[in-house]
Amino acid sequence: MNTASAVLDVLHDRREALVEFLQRLALAESPSTSSAAQQPALAQLAEALGELDFMTRLLPGQRSGGQLYARPRARRRAQTAQLLLGHIDTVWPQGTLATMPVERDGDRLRGPGVYDMKGGLTQMVFALRALRELGLEPVVTPLVFVNSDEEIGSRESTRRIRRLARTVNRAYVLEPSLGADGRLKTARKGIGRFTLTIKGKAAHAGLNPEAGASAILELSHQIQHLFALNDPAAGVTVNVGMIDGGIGPNVVAPESRAVIDVRVPSHEAARQVEQAIRALTPVTPGVSLRVEGAIGRPPMERTPAGQQLWHMAQTLGLELGLHLEQAAAGGGSDGNTTSQYTATLDGLGPVGDGAHAHHEFVHIDRLVERSALLALLLLAPPLPGTPAP
Template identity: 40%
Template structure:
């Protein structure tokens, strides 16, 4: 891969910055931790790219926005929140051993942020490039979605630096995803003296679990998976309340509508039971058509790159749903997202940073063509 950037991309500098980000623990919804983390992200961005990184306050914590000025052309998108609680770092500190970097968030997705920043630092000209690093991706992007969509529309092309697919592939499609909660209200009674006087919320929940699981259509790429349940307060009482939580993944807008309609039309099986259903498929599907042109440019830089559709969602789902060309999985090569064995492959950091450099140059050149499909 050949890029024209004037600055060298150095793995030691990237690892120094990665250490700073990992050691600023940033669990979602912990506002104090996220404010501190956003400050570290902003400092790294400013030290490598110059200019000013602006903290955009949100209900879920500060988002970090940087612009190279000029007419917006490319949005580099990521997040600085992680799934790991404060204290994880003490058990699992940042380390570089055996060609791997480990520590909470190295793969999802602090390594990708660092690679993107250093890739952009290698550009001779950074005009038209923006970076948006949000604080709530891991919990649905409720406070950042409007800002993400605004900047995506303005820029017209989005590069998402989430972790790579298996083997370093790019993510060219994603399922839409959402969470539903079904609450059951029954009536309590003594389980030994008069069980028939009650309405057993747990039994009703069992009926609902079977109905809900039957909504899956694997042949259409739709999975509807009950994942958590709770009921009851005592072992000798008919439970008056129960709750079922459900994970939903869909590949098409039609399946999103079908599943949401089915949840809205759930009905109780037991006389006297009541249901309250909350939730939606909050992240729309990211069709592979949304990434086609950007993936073509990436393959022009690295011919053996592989693209794959995955089940997990990202903020790229939102930008793709707007019709904005979006390419995902440009971040770290590694694995173990959200797990204790999370890791990043150090030898892949420089090539991935250079891929970001080359893609930005290629996008700007492509959009300058009068017949470009990215215009």
């Protein structure tokens, strides 16, 4: 029996244990906004990794529940490493289980966070467990990093992700796959958030409106300029998603504000859009503009090293009977960060649907095969020409 068949057989035998683990993880609600609520789910992961003879450490957070870091106790100091990356936080507030319970329906498991991304974390545990059961030790040491603030921008954990990404040979990101056919994500758009604040001059709207300068009128002009930056053919989206301003209906508005979401497919597009936003100039006499913000998550572009990793996954998938495809995603992840420093393969998590939606679910049978794929990827030799200790 070859390695692929052996791994798949072990995971098929552990199918019910895998489902039970994911159910428990989903029942431990872990919203991004509650550090305390995240601890039971992090503890479940730490316990599972400890049973696999990993040394685990919870790195404390100041504004989050912290991060879980784990490595094999028996790691050889000079051995090349690979990163398994995920997040424990979900977008769902505490108490969501009352209206969105964890339920099994045939081949589907439903519940908050099962798809994004506790299913991927479960696959990680069981891929490592299958290798241990078969006595198969990766020649590239697996390191585990799980943060608790990914859904709110990874502001606290990004510096540690960067530090790890600079030292590893490759990164496997356990975010959910793309689409019903489970495509792997080899490119992601960069994400920016900008705030445009306009200062005008207040005046009585009936007695002397000409003495004022309306920040709301100016905002209406700037919104049109911002939407004109959209370029669907190039994959650039600029969206004014929130606006506010004014102090009363009978007052010429002295201030207004807009919050802008930017998605860009490349570093060059990021530079051009950011430059255009910062170059906005007033149309209305007597007003001033202030732009704050930046591209917070850089684009994950296809690189030679990343494509080499993708082709390796595609080949290993065939050994499991999987015909994998690659895709670009409009949303961001911590894979955007790792891809700046090392070969990165994202979307290795479950096949299902409903990220951030009430119908969230995963396909149970696909959890098994995706765990097997991850196990084979962990066994692969190091990529040439990528970071090593």
